[in-house]
Amino acid sequence: MKGGAICNSPAMSDAASSAGPLSGLRVLEIGHFVAAPFCGRLLADLGADVIKIEPPGKGDPVRGWGERLNGESLWWSVHGRNKRCVTLDLKHARAKDIVLDLARACDAVIENFRPGQLARLGFDDDTLRSANPDLMVVHISGFGQDGPYRDRAAFGVIGEAMGGIRHLTAYPPGMTDLPPVRTGVSLGDSVTALYAAFGLMAALWRKARFGGSGRSVDAALTESVFSLLEGCLTEYGALGTVRQPTGSTLPTNAPSNAYRSRDGAWLLIAANSDPLFRKLCELMGAPALASEARFRDNGARCAHARELDGLIGDWVATLDVGEAEAKLAVADIPASRVYTVKDAAEDRQFAARDFVRRVEDPLLGPVLHPGIVPRFDGPGGAGAIRWPGPAVGAHNDDIYGGLLGLAAGEIQTLREEKAI
Amino acid sequence: MKGGAICNSPAMSDAASSAGPLSGLRVLEIGHFVAAPFCGRLLADLGADVIKIEPPGKGDPVRGWGERLNGESLWWSVHGRNKRCVTLDLKHARAKDIVLDLARACDAVIENFRPGQLARLGFDDDTLRSANPDLMVVHISGFGQDGPYRDRAAFGVIGEAMGGIRHLTAYPPGMTDLPPVRTGVSLGDSVTALYAAFGLMAALWRKARFGGSGRSVDAALTESVFSLLEGCLTEYGALGTVRQPTGSTLPTNAPSNAYRSRDGAWLLIAANSDPLFRKLCELMGAPALASEARFRDNGARCAHARELDGLIGDWVATLDVGEAEAKLAVADIPASRVYTVKDAAEDRQFAARDFVRRVEDPLLGPVLHPGIVPRFDGPGGAGAIRWPGPAVGAHNDDIYGGLLGLAAGEIQTLREEKAI
Numbered sequence: 001m002k003g004g005a006i007c008n009s010p011a012m013s014d015a016a017s018s019a020g021p022l023s024g025l026r027v028l029e030i031g032h033f034v035a036a037p038f039c040g041r042l043l044a045d046l047g048a049d050v051i052k053i054e055p056p057g058k059g060d061p062v063r064g065w066g067e068r069l070n071g072e073s074l075w076w077s078v079h080g081r082n083k084r085c086v087t088l089d090l091k092h093a094r095a096k097d098i099v100l101d102l103a104r105a106c107d108a109v110i111e112n113f114r115p116g117q118l119a120r121l122g123f124d125d126d127t128l129r130s131a132n133p134d135l136m137v138v139h140i141s142g143f144g145q146d147g148p149y150r151d152r153a154a155f156g157v158i159g160e161a162m163g164g165i166r167h168l169t170a171y172p173p174g175m176t177d178l179p180p181v182r183t184g185v186s187l188g189d190s191v192t193a194l195y196a197a198f199g200l201m202a203a204l205w206r207k208a209r210f211g212g213s214g215r216s217v218d219a220a221l222t223e224s225v226f227s228l229l230e231g232c233l234t235e236y237g238a239l240g241t242v243r244q245p246t247g248s249t250l251p252t253n254a255p256s257n258a259y260r261s262r263d264g265a266w267l268l269i270a271a272n273s274d275p276l277f278r279k280l281c282e283l284m285g286a287p288a289l290a291s292e293a294r295f296r297d298n299g300a301r302c303a304h305a306r307e308l309d310g311l312i313g314d315w316v317a318t319l320d321v322g323e324a325e326a327k328l329a330v331a332d333i334p335a336s337r338v339y340t341v342k343d344a345a346e347d348r349q350f351a352a353r354d355f356v357r358r359v360e361d362p363l364l365g366p367v368l369h370p371g372i373v374p375r376f377d378g379p380g381g382a383g384a385i386r387w388p389g390p391a392v393g394a395h396n397d398d399i400y401g402g403l404l405g406l407a408a409g410e411i412q413t414l415r416e417e418k419a420i
Numbered sequence: 421m422k423g424g425a426i427c428n429s430p431a432m433s434d435a436a437s438s439a440g441p442l443s444g445l446r447v448l449e450i451g452h453f454v455a456a457p458f459c460g461r462l463l464a465d466l467g468a469d470v471i472k473i474e475p476p477g478k479g480d481p482v483r484g485w486g487e488r489l490n491g492e493s494l495w496w497s498v499h500g501r502n503k504r505c506v507t508l509d510l511k512h513a514r515a516k517d518i519v520l521d522l523a524r525a526c527d528a529v530i531e532n533f534r535p536g537q538l539a540r541l542g543f544d545d546d547t548l549r550s551a552n553p554d555l556m557v558v559h560i561s562g563f564g565q566d567g568p569y570r571d572r573a574a575f576g577v578i579g580e581a582m583g584g585i586r587h588l589t590a591y592p593p594g595m596t597d598l599p600p601v602r603t604g605v606s607l608g609d610s611v612t613a614l615y616a617a618f619g620l621m622a623a624l625w626r627k628a629r630f631g632g633s634g635r636s637v638d639a640a641l642t643e644s645v646f647s648l649l650e651g652c653l654t655e656y657g658a659l660g661t662v663r664q665p666t667g668s669t670l671p672t673n674a675p676s677n678a679y680r681s682r683d684g685a686w687l688l689i690a691a692n693s694d695p696l697f698r699k700l701c702e703l704m705g706a707p708a709l710a711s712e713a714r715f716r717d718n719g720a721r722c723a724h725a726r727e728l729d730g731l732i733g734d735w736v737a738t739l740d741v742g743e744a745e746a747k748l749a750v751a752d753i754p755a756s757r758v759y760t761v762k763d764a765a766e767d768r769q770f771a772a773r774d775f776v777r778r779v780e781d782p783l784l785g786p787v788l789h790p791g792i793v794p795r796f797d798g799p800g801g802a803g804a805i806r807w808p809g810p811a812v813g814a815h816n817d818d819i820y821g822g823l824l825g826l827a828a829g830e831i832q833t834l835r836e837e838k839a840i
Contacts, residue, residue, distance in 0.1 A: 021625070022625070024626075025625075042618065065672065066651045066655060067655040069658045069659065073651065074651045074654040074658055075650050075651025075655070077651070078653075078654055079651070138794075144769075145795075146772070147769045147773045148768055148769055148772055152752075153752070155690040155692075158690055158754045158755065158756045161756050161759055162763075163759070165603060165605065166688070166758045166759075168604025169604055170601060170604075171601065176596065178591060178668070179668040179677075179686050181665065181668055182588075182667075182668060182669075182670070183589050183603060184585065184588025184590075184663070184665055184666065185588060186650060187603075187648065191614065194611065195614065195793045195794050198462065198618045199441075199466075199794035201621030201622055201624075202466050202621055204621075205442070205621055205624050206441045209444065214798065215798025216797050216798060217796055218797070219793060220773070220794075223770070223775050223790075223793050226764055226775065226790055227793050228607065229761060230486065230498075230606060231493070231495025231499070232761040233761055233764070233789065234494040234789060235487040235494045235495070236765055237765065238487075238784060238785075238788075239487055239489065241487050247601050248600065249602070252486070256577060258600065266599050266600060268586070272575075332573070334572070334578045336581050337581070338600055339581055340662045340663075341655075341656045341662055342662050344582065344583070345653060349567045349569040350642070350643070352566070353567045353640070355643050364658065367657055367658050368653050368654055368658075370643075370646055370647050370653050373640070373647050374615050374619035374637050374638055374644075375565075375639075375640075376622075376623065376637055377635060377636050377638075378633070378634065378635025
């Protein structure tokens, strides 16, 4: 499969007319699972030419993850989109030459092997940069490229727990015996990928603007997650305060909580300012509440949050969720049901901004893809879904023949030797 | 307060020797609360000169959020670090000239007002770029710069719910009547800020590399969150599958769960591969379990996850958490207690990588700060904590006098008129 005209729905017309801000950038992805491939997708969505190396045969394990259609992973359609996929057995005798040739043709490498593993295969940063002194090398790992935990296996759930977020996705101590929940997605991997993509672009910008040579970037999952913890570390250091989970509430602002509707949905209402709270009280038919001492300002409302949530919950319980949403929207009070992916897929804001896109996938048929974040206007074009996740080795001829200039016979030999 | 030698702990020595990859970049932050200021911090941490405009008086509301010491917000020390803070009443008659002069001196503006609000104040993209055609303008908002929800108030909890993550931070249907939890941090804001910083650097890289003029970037909280949902949208579109929350488990891999230790801590164990599971069975003194039909491979283990979690839970319940962690570490099985911020602050990996830093804050005294993500080596230097969040208007003389060249008398007049 080649990129090009395969995304033929109207929503995809931007693919032809726009190259994206990162067109002209070429990146080699030696990654698997979630973090490095998500970083590669971020770059490819904005127009970079991302060449992904996978082991011959089954390729990236994500191709076997999640729900499938015709035996093909639906997640892969999104996770692998806009990339050119080649196969290569990194332990094969020819692999070193090929990887170094690819490194010469690229601006950057992104990888998420366990620290040191790529070096043991012969691809340490110095060797890669001996082939291409301008090469940026981005390492993504659980704990970072040094330190006592460097060699530990990096599982997302462990990194999220050590980064401190898992302690907070829970109910207050004593409220339930249930353990803290996962966020339900590969949060730590995705956030680390975002940091890695940002760091890579910072290094590339510096080089484009001021010159200089290649350098290395080290993004750790634990540190990426830890960096999201607002003032928690500073508060702990200065006061000994250990932030505790607060369940569905915002501890410092009230009312902001989830309330059960008559038809059983969870409805979030964030009326946590004095004007919003006054509007909510009017909507509930109890305008006098807003001036009662126990609810008069945010401090009072936080101190009496349980009573207040009880009153709001009683009101929400009299309404179906759609009815409640409509009333709250008219009153301009921030509110929404908790969206499932179905709700998101059918939402008119996502539709208006073309964020739920129909893509023709040669492996799957027509499928839905999320759009591209962020959006760009002006010269240089926006990002685009140029093609969905390709088959294993789909671009072997394209890359090994077209880019590296190997003869058809050489490529055939590599195939026969199971090198690709 | 000026930047410079105020961070005098040994850990801060990189501040003097390193300019950071983004030194030479100047960014104007017209933002408040979390998302745009977090984006500004990401840029400033890597060396950008970020000039933050705040309203005269109390400044950014975050200065009043969270735990305080001496009346000063501890979160602010981190959230405002490395920035130069000026005050300006954007409605004052002199504001337009000042903002446009600042725009001329900057490479980019980042803002998170409600869409259209900055334009109503006279600072639409065209006006800003009439002052500086090269200016990148980054808009961060709840729902994006267009579409039917554009004008709605953008609260993080609402955006997270509509982006689909809140539905997943919960227990499986029927397991409890408790509502889905918040992630406990400003997750949507932070993720959107990361996308915005990445997008800005992509636009700046393109311009540095290929020329061109300024452009606009539009990062929406709802879309940023939605983009984290792996294959959920594609699975829904193709199969009608609506992903449901799975509490503390990984639904597709077993065993991976949280187990309660004898001393009451939650211990995560991720032994979700055949070799890891065999090692875990040996450690539990039940090696035969690994070859039983019900646990023989991942599929079987997922089908019997509840039984399996019961057996592992029984074993963990016989050990204190530190004891269990030590045994699991020796066996090289990914595991960790659920870290509080205290655990993270005392962890030896974060310490070894200098990720828990001591910073001297003139407003607070010595405080702890998280380090900088990602790390860089090579030419151009790493990021640094150059100074903690400054006082309101701390850099008024520096910016209005030094950068814009206003005379001391003019600055004094602005002060008297409460313009700054």
